[in-house]
Amino acid sequence: MSSDPYMNEDDYNLDPVGAASTNEHDDDSSVEEEDHSDDESIHEEADGDNEGLLSYLFDKDSLKQHSFAILVAIIATIISYYHLLPNDTSSYAMQEPIPLETKRTRSKPLKPTISHHHHKYKRTDHLMFCPPTGSEIGKGGSEIISKSLQDTNVDANLHLFQFNFPKEYTDLMNDYFLADESMDDEYTQMLKSDEYAEMTEHEQFTCLIDSTIELSHKSTVPMSGIAYKQPHVSTFYKEDAKPKVTSVKLALKNENEKEDMKPVSLTYTGFTAKFINLSTNTMNLFWDGKNKPKFRARIEPFESFTTVTLPGNSFYMAPTYDKEHAMERWTLTADDAVVAYDAIGNDDEVFLSLSKEYKKLYEMQKLNLKFAQEYLVTTKRLWLSAFPRPMPMHFMWEAEYFGQEHHVISNQSHFIRMPPVQEAMKHLDYADYDAMVEKRQKDETFVNLKEYRQDGPLELTLKVASVAPRVFECENFLSDVEVQHLIDMANVYNMTEQQKDGKRRLPKTSGYTNAWLRREMSPIMDAIYHRSADMMKIDESLLRHRNEHEHSELNTHHSIAEATFLTKYSVDQGYIPRSDSTQTSIRNRYQPNRFATVMLFLNDISEDEGGDTVFPLAVNAKNHDGVRITPKKGKAVLFYNMLPDGNIDDRSQHSSEYMLSGEKWLGSFFVWDPIID
Incomplete structure (x- = not known):
């Protein structure tokens, strides 16, 4: 994603680089290339007496024809432009967007910040080769983790588990530690030489060497890893946690019922499958469709x-030059969904x-697979990230039980009056953000365009809609004015x-209106992103492009938030369960991923219209369909695509039920950890 907010108007009609897709996997269409080799030539040779290549310019008949063609083109352009505008001519959206101003320079750099985000990042954080003290492994793990990390805000469901680290990968682990210390973000030095010039002096690696010598008769040494263990479903229901006591007999009965509470069997059985190409050749991945193989990905x-699939589906890898030649084939189940085509095997x-x-790359993936095996045994979850992967750097709200509430105060109050078009559609640049930041440093209550906003701060209430995955509803996140602004x-x-016939033919996963809206495209969009940062307890500047003076300790000035994708779904439109997570190159030290998703509902939908947002893998004891959220105008939904231990949360798959009638306006954007990819 570009860090330059000064963009041409035409650039806003393109899918932004870095705004990755949301993994829609139901496009079964294939495009055949047409063969024009037998077509007759449409070019004819010029007649004999040619007066010159430019002679047609002085031909009156030709000049009239060209003038007429130019006039038609201008009229067509005007009609095409106004066709994109809404029917409501009273809306300010009928106005042509205000052109971007000339780049402005800063008068002085901003004051130093106290945030240290990327310079703190170490991929090897939370790897413990030194024996933990104070408690047994697996018991009181979160206390040990907090002590080790000097962090009291550690999730209570994080535990230490023992991973049998294969000693054959000791040199690789040395490379990981050194890459973190030297900030070798693309592993350039690591991949271009057999080893780094020196050995790390990191305490944990020193313990690894000591253990290797002490346990010379073994092929592995103990390593304490961090894993998220999902609590029992009975803790998800606060009303059942303390049953009303009317008699001793009744109390005992209620306690037994709570102990016997089990998660229901879910109707949806989909899962994310991960395919690894352990060969020196680029491979094509195919899914055995009903009628013919369907191309899924080209894997370097x-x-x-990764892709979302169902039990029993079959996939195979084939060379890029022969899709019929299956080098390896898999029929997947939820417990066996991380697979690899290994062309090297055990052949030394x-x-x-x-x-x-x-x-190096082969060893990195093999170590990752070793870790995944023991992680699955410990947590009963597939390891879909890449080892080593530390805990997310961003704050995560707790979700202990259904209905749990968290309260946030944001200075980004609601817009209750629409500013004039010159203000409402004004594009922001670095100078605008510099000015706003400087004003906030002087006045904590400063808000942009205050005269059009509600007085005083805004209190946001996040209510837990799902515990696993962590999903939160926030009513009245947007005002009516802000909703209308987004639609406009x-x-x-x-x-x-x-x-050509005037109709818009789209697959069922797409709406009739699709737009990418960036934070800097208007002050109202800026306020929505800033309010979202407050809701997530993330520094707002991380959700925008920063200048070279602001957060200069970071490795990048890119925003970690994608543009908002806003779409309108009509009858028979929606999307099947999908995951917002991605797969990052093994060469990327940061291993970035979509950390959280923010959804914005822009209209009310009744029960008989369809269109609910559903989390079909949400663990609960009552509903076989998981957890569903009914769209309501102004409501925001926040959910995490990652677990507190850094793994991808496959339970965060979500769908939009197909519309039975009416329409659904939905906006969503993604926040990455620790950087955007």
């Missing part, structure tokens, strides 16, 4: 790919023939292509 050497001769770079912006920047 030693990289991986083949391994030694690899380049230095490929040897979506109509102005609508990217939906119109067909």
Whole structure:
């Protein structure tokens, strides 16, 4: 994603680089290339007496034809532009967007900040080769973790578990520690040489060496890893935690019922499958569809790919030059969904023939698979991230039981009056943000365009809608004015292509209006992102592009938030369960991923219209369909795509039920950890 907010108007009609797709996997169409080799040539040779290449310019008949063609083109352009605008001519969205101003320079740098985000990042954090003290492994783990990390805000469901680290990967672990210390973000030094020039002096690696010597007769040494263990479903229901006591007999009965409470069997049985290409060749992944193989992904050497699928589905990897030749085939189940095509195997001769770079990448993926095996045994969850992966750097709200509430105070109060179009549609640049930040440093209550907003701070209430995954509803997150602004912006920047017959034919996963709305595109959009940062307890500046003076300790000035994708669903439109998480290259030290999703509902939908947002894998004891959320105008939904231990939360899959009638306006954007990829 570009860090330059000074963009041409045409750039806003494009899908932004870095705004990754939301993994919609139901497009079964295939595009066949047309063969024009036998077509007759449409070019004819010029007649004999040619007066010159530019002679047509002085031909009156030709000049008239060209003038007429230019006039038609201008009229068509005007009609096409106004076709994208809403029907309500009273809306300010009918106005042409205000052109961007000339770049402005800062008069002085901002004051130093106290935030240290990326410089603190270490991929090897939370790897403990030194024996833990104070408690047994697996008991009181969160206390040990807090003490080790000097962090009291550690999730109570994080535990230490013992991973049998294979000693053959000791040199690789040394490389990981050194890459963190030298901030070798793309592993350039690590992959281009057999080893770093020195050995790390990190305390944990020193303990690894000591254990290797002490346990010379064993092939592994103990390592304490951090894993999230989901609590029992009985703790999800606060009303059942303390039953009303009318008699001793009744109290005992209620306690027994609570102990016997079990999660219901869910109707939806989908899961995320991960495919790893352990070969030196690029491979194509195919799904065995009902009628013919369906191409799913092209996987580069030693990289991986994930997709949502169902039990019993079959996949295979094939060379890029022959889709019929299956090098390896898998029929997947939920317990066996992380698979690898390993062309090297246990053949030492083949391994030694690899380049230095490929040897390292192969070992990185093999160690990751070893960790995944023991993580699955410990947590009953698939390891979908890449080892090592530390805990997320961002704050995560607790979700202990259904209905639990958290309260947040935000200075980003509601817009209750629409500013004039010159203000409402004004694009913000670095100078605007510099000015706002400087004013906030002088006045904590400063808000932009205060005269159009509600007086005083805004209290937001997050209510737990699901415990696993962690999903929160926030009523009245948007005001009516802000909702209308988003819809107007979506109509102005609508990217939906119109067909020649005037109809817009789209797959069922897409709406009739689709627009990417960036934070800097208006002051109201800026306020929504800032309010979202407050809701998530994340520094708001991380959700926008920063100048070189602001947060200069960070490795990047990019925003960690994507643009808001706003769409309108009509009858028979929606999407099947999907995951917002992604797979990052094994070469990326940060291993970034979509940490959280913020959904914005822009209209009310009745029960008989459909359109509910459903989390079909949400653990509960009452509903076989998981957890559903009914859209309500102004409501926001926050959910996490990652677990507190850094793994991808596969239970965060979500769907939008198909509309039976009416329409559904939905906006959503993603926040990454620790950086955007």
